[in-house]
Amino acid sequence: MAAEESVEQQFLVRLLNGSTRCVRFASPRVLCEDLKARVFEIAGIPPSLQRVVTGTREIGEGEALPASRDASCAVLLRLRGGKGGFGSLLRGAATKAGQKKTSNFDACRDMSGRRLRHVNGEKKIKEWNEEAGLRQLEVVAHDYLKKESQKLKNESSAAEDIKKFREEAERKSQEVQEAVLDGLRRAKNKKRGTDGKRKKIDMDDMASKKLRIMSTGKDSDQELMPPIHTGASSSQSFEDPSVLNPSPEAVPSPAETAQPVEPVEPVVNLQAPQEPPPKVIEELSFDNFQSAEELETLGMDRLKSELQKRGLKCGGSLKERSARLFLLKTTPVEKLDKKHFAKSK
Incomplete structure (x- = not known):
C-alpha cells in the first residue's frame, strides 16, 4: 500500500475560473500532453488553447512536469494580438474618416521598448560625430578661400592705384607741356608786337621828316654838315676877287632872304583800335x-x-x-x- 502511494503523482491545477483541482497520475513522470487531456476532461478546454505554467516557466509540448510533492501549475488560454499603445492609437486614428494621415511615429516604441525618437536621435549624434573631420576640413577650406580672396582684393586695389597714378602723371605731363608751349607762343607774339610798334614809330618819324623837308626845302642833317667843295670850284673861288671880297650891294639883306615859313604839324599815323559798334538789343515781344x-x-x-x-x-x-x-x-x-x-x- 505504501509502495503504491509512492508511485502516484498528484498535481494541484488552477483553472480559468480560479478553482483548484487535484489531478492524480499513476506514473511519477507526467507529460504536458497528459495534463492537458485531463484538464479537457474536467473543464472542457481544448488542449490547443491551453498554456501550462509552473511558477514563472511555461511547459512546452513534449516536456515533463517537474515531479515533486504537491506540485502546482496553472492553466491559461492563448490570446491573439500583442501589446498595444500610443503607436497603435495613431495608426488607428489615421484610418478614421476626417483624420489626417500622419507620418510621424517618433512616439512609437521598437521591439526593445525604446521610443523611436530616442533611437533616431542617437543615430544622428553618431553620424554627426563621424562627420567631425569633414567639418574641420570645411572650416580650413573656408579660411583659406577667405584669405585668398582678400589677397586678390588687395592686389587688385594696388593695381588700380598704380593705374590711377600713371594716368594722373601722364595728364600732368601733358598739362606742363601745353603750359610751356603756351608761354613760348605768348612771348613770341609779344616780341613781334614790340618790333612792329618800333617799326611803325620809325616810319612815322620818316614821314614827318619828309614833310618838313618839303615845307622848308632844306634838310636839317645837311645844315649841320659842312659844305664839301671840289677842286675846280675851290680854285675858282680863290681866283675870283668878287667871291673873296663881295660888294655890299651884292650881298642881300637878311630881310630879303627871309621867307615866311608856315608851321607844319607833325603827322602821327597811329591808328587807335576801333571799338566794335554797340550791339542793338531788340525790344522784347511776348x-x-x-x-x-x-x-x-x-x-x-x-x-x-x-x-x-x-x-x-x-x-x-x-x-x-x-x-x-x-x-x-x-x-x-x-x-x-x-x-x-x-x-x-
Whole structure:
C-alpha cells in the first residue's frame, strides 16, 4: 500500500475560473500532453488553447512536469494580438474618416521598448560625430578661400592705384607741356608786337621828316654838315676877287632872304583800335513766345535786364525768372501781385 502511494503523482491545477483541482497520475513522470487531456476532461478546454505554467516557466509540448510533492501549475488560454499603445492609437486614428494621415511615429516604441525618437536621435549624434573631420576640413577650406580672396582684393586695389597714378602723371605731363608751349607762343607774339610798334614809330618819324623837308626845302642833317667843295670850284673861288671880297650891294639883306615859313604839324599815323559798334538789343515781344520755357532761351542776363526794366524781382533760377516775366503776357504790370515787385531802396 505504501509502495503504491509512492508511485502516484498528484498535481494541484488552477483553472480559468480560479478553482483548484487535484489531478492524480499513476506514473511519477507526467507529460504536458497528459495534463492537458485531463484538464479537457474536467473543464472542457481544448488542449490547443491551453498554456501550462509552473511558477514563472511555461511547459512546452513534449516536456515533463517537474515531479515533486504537491506540485502546482496553472492553466491559461492563448490570446491573439500583442501589446498595444500610443503607436497603435495613431495608426488607428489615421484610418478614421476626417483624420489626417500622419507620418510621424517618433512616439512609437521598437521591439526593445525604446521610443523611436530616442533611437533616431542617437543615430544622428553618431553620424554627426563621424562627420567631425569633414567639418574641420570645411572650416580650413573656408579660411583659406577667405584669405585668398582678400589677397586678390588687395592686389587688385594696388593695381588700380598704380593705374590711377600713371594716368594722373601722364595728364600732368601733358598739362606742363601745353603750359610751356603756351608761354613760348605768348612771348613770341609779344616780341613781334614790340618790333612792329618800333617799326611803325620809325616810319612815322620818316614821314614827318619828309614833310618838313618839303615845307622848308632844306634838310636839317645837311645844315649841320659842312659844305664839301671840289677842286675846280675851290680854285675858282680863290681866283675870283668878287667871291673873296663881295660888294655890299651884292650881298642881300637878311630881310630879303627871309621867307615866311608856315608851321607844319607833325603827322602821327597811329591808328587807335576801333571799338566794335554797340550791339542793338531788340525790344522784347511776348507775341513770339508761347510758354515760359521758350523764354528760357533768352538767358539769365537778358531775363534779369527785362525784369529790372519793369521793376520786378530779377533773382532766382532761370525757370523762376522766365515764369515771372511770362506773367506780363496776360497780366499788365499794374495788376500784378506785390510779391513780384522788387523792394524799393
